[in-house]
Amino acid sequence: MPDRPVDTRTDEIAATFDRRARGYRDSDWHRASAARLVDLCGLKAGNRVLDAGTGTGFAALHAARQIGDQGHVVGVDISQGMLAEARAEADAGRLTNVEFIQCDATSLAQFANSAFDVVTAATSLIYIPVEKGLREWHRLLEAGGLMAFSTMTAGFPLGGRLFRECAAEYGVLIEDPCAPLGSADACRNALAAAGFVDAEVVTEPIQFTIRDIDRAWESNLRSLAHKAVGSLPSEAFSELQQRYEAVVAAEMRAAPARMLESPMLYAFARRG
C-alpha cells in the first residue's frame, strides 16, 4: 500500500501535481535541467540513487540509463499521477533498474541509514521542507555520498516573474517561490545546516523551448505558488490571461533571449 500524504499542505501539493501530471512530460526545460543535474553528478555503474520529488521521473530515468543493471534507482513522490507517468516511461524504455514509490520524501523510514550513494532532488525543493528533506537524505547517504539538487535563481524564469507582475496589476500579490533557495549562498547554507560538507554550486543557463513558452500561461496558472489568481472574478481572470499572453508575446518580440534562458543553480555536497 502506498503511504498516505502526511498533512494538508502535502495533500494539496499532491493534488496539484496529480492535475499537472498529464502533459508534464512535455515540459522540455524540466526534462533538460533534470538530465543536466544527473550528468553533473558523474554517476558510476552500480550506484544506488534516490530521486526525491521525482515527479514524472526525469532525473530517475536518466540516472537509470547511466548506472547499468547492477545499479538501482528509487524515485519517490507524493503524487500518484506524476508517478504513473514515470512508470509508463520506464516501461516504454524497458528499464528494470528503477522503481517508483509513492511516499513523502522527507520521511523515508523504510530505508536504512547509508542506503544510497547519491540523492538527487531536481527542482523539487521549492515544495519540500528544505531542512527536513536534506537531513533525511543526509541520513540515507553513505559516508562520502553525494547530495545534488537543482533550483531556479530567484526572480526567474522571466515567464513566472511576468505572471506575478500581471497578477499584481489585478491586486493579487504573490511571492517568488524560488526566492528562499534562489542564490548560491542560500544553497550552500541549506546544505551546511543539514550537515553536508564540501558544498559547490554551479550556475548555468537553462534553455526554454518554444513549446515551454507556449505552455507558460497554463503552467504558471497551475503552479501551487500562483493559486491565489484562482480567486479572481471570472472577468478579471480572463483579462489577466489576455494581459499575460500579450506581455509574453511582446517580450518574445523585443528580447527573446530573456524569455528563452534562465540561470539554474545546481548544488552539490557530500556526507562527511
Ligand SMILES: C[S@@+](CC[C@H](N)C(=O)[O-])C[C@H]1O[C@@H](n2cnc3c(N)ncnc32)[C@H](O)[C@@H]1O
Ligand atoms: C516541480 S516538480 C519536479 C519533478 C521532477 N523532479 C522534475 O525534475 O521535473 C516537484 C515534485 O515534487 C513532489 N513533491 C512535493 N513535495 C513532496 C514531498 N514532501 N515528498 C515527495 N514528493 C514531493 C511533487 O509531487 C512534484 O512531483
